[in-house]
Amino acid sequence: MKxxxxxxxxxxxxxxxxxxxxxxxxxxxxxxxxSAAAVQNxxxxxxxxxxxxxxxxxxxxxxxxxxxxxxxxxxxxAAKVNAKAAGSVSVNVDIIxxxxxxxxxxxxxRRWQSLPGATIKDVADPAALMAxxxxxxxxxxxxxxxxxxxxxxxxxxxxxxxxxxxxSLPIAYAGFPxxxxxxxxxxxxxxxxxxxxxxxAQDDPEKIVRQxxxxxxxxxxxxxxxx
Numbered sequence: 001m002k003x004x005x006x007x008x009x010x011x012x013x014x015x016x017x018x019x020x021x022x023x024x025x026x027x028x029x030x031x032x033x034x035s036a037a038a039v040q041n042x043x044x045x046x047x048x049x050x051x052x053x054x055x056x057x058x059x060x061x062x063x064x065x066x067x068x069x070x071x072x073x074x075x076x077x078a079a080k081v082n083a084k085a086a087g088s089v090s091v092n093v094d095i096i097x098x099x100x101x102x103x104x105x106x107x108x109x110r111r112w113q114s115l116p117g118a119t120i121k122d123v124a125d126p127a128a129l130m131a132x133x134x135x136x137x138x139x140x141x142x143x144x145x146x147x148x149x150x151x152x153x154x155x156x157x158x159x160x161x162x163x164x165x166x167x168s169l170p171i172a173y174a175g176f177p178x179x180x181x182x183x184x185x186x187x188x189x190x191x192x193x194x195x196x197x198x199x200x201a202q203d204d205p206e207k208i209v210r211q212x213x214x215x216x217x218x219x220x221x222x223x224x225x226x227x
Contacts, residue, residue: 019144019155028140031154034189036134039127042190044072046216047079047126054208055084057171058123059115060104062091070221073127075099077120078223083107095123096226103226112226121170126212128168130191136164137180146183148192149215153183162200172200190217 048068055063062083069079077097085091091107097120103112121128140158147153163174178198184191196210 019146021144026142026154028142028156028158031142031156031184031189032134032137032140035184035191036131038189039130039134039191042073042127043218044070044216044221045126045214046070046219048213049124049126050211050213052207052209052211054205056124056169056210057203058083059102059118060093060107061086062093062107064124065090067095067124069095070216070219070223071126072221072223075120076223077123077125078221079123096223097123098223098225101225121167125168126214129165129212130194130214132164132168133160133180133182133194133196134191136160137182145186148183149213151192152186153192154186156180156182156184158182162198165196165200169200171204173202176200176204188217190214 048066050066055065058064062085064081064083066082067079069077071077075097077095079095081093081095083091083093085107093107094105096103100119102115102118102120102122104115105112137158137160140156142154143157144155145153146155158180160178160180161174162172162176162178165172166174176199178196178200181195182191183193191214193214194212199206199208
């Protein structure tokens with residue numbers, strides 16, 4: 001009976017996606033160093049940004065809830081965004097950023113309009129976000145390994161000051177401690193997921209979590225200004 005119970009517990013742990021122990025000798029410093037080198041060779045990727053317990057301000061007085069799209073480095077982005085307008089009305093907008101120019105669809109007319117003086121960094125810059133985390137994470141630890149979207153990945157945890165994200169998320173200000181969870185492919189060292197738990201600004205809810213998932217590295221994406 002005890003043997004059957006142990007088998008059942010092992011099955012439950014696997015079903016819940018719990019981390020397994022990382023191979024002996026695997027250090028967070030080595031995983032992060034390899035990842036920092038690997039992302040330098042990335043020319044494009046797909047991303048999805050989600051929130052728990054909050055939103056992120058963006059242009060047009062909108063509050064971003066989710067964003068999904070493609071990035072071609074160093075400065076091209078095309079994304080579909082779900083956001084909240086005044087009165088918590090949910091709206092959908094499309095965003096294209098090319099160099100120092102950004103366009104967004106009006107949430108009500110759906111027509112493209114330019115955002116003078118705005119760049120990719122004024123919305124969110126997923127490439128800069130990941131680079132900032134890999135460069136600035138403190139006290140990193142490999143807590144285990146798991147399968148994430150079919151990719152064997154190391155789970156790395158650590159902390160950082162919110163100010164390290166100022167160049168990738170315009171709302172971020174220094175002085176707020178945040179917890180970081182990273183999942184990095186064990187074979188290709190590319191980041192698959194980042195979870196940022198904690199305030200980045202005074203107006204952020206205390207328990208806000210921002211999660212960014214990365215995929216389709218070096219795929220071919222055509223991102224051009226709207227017609």
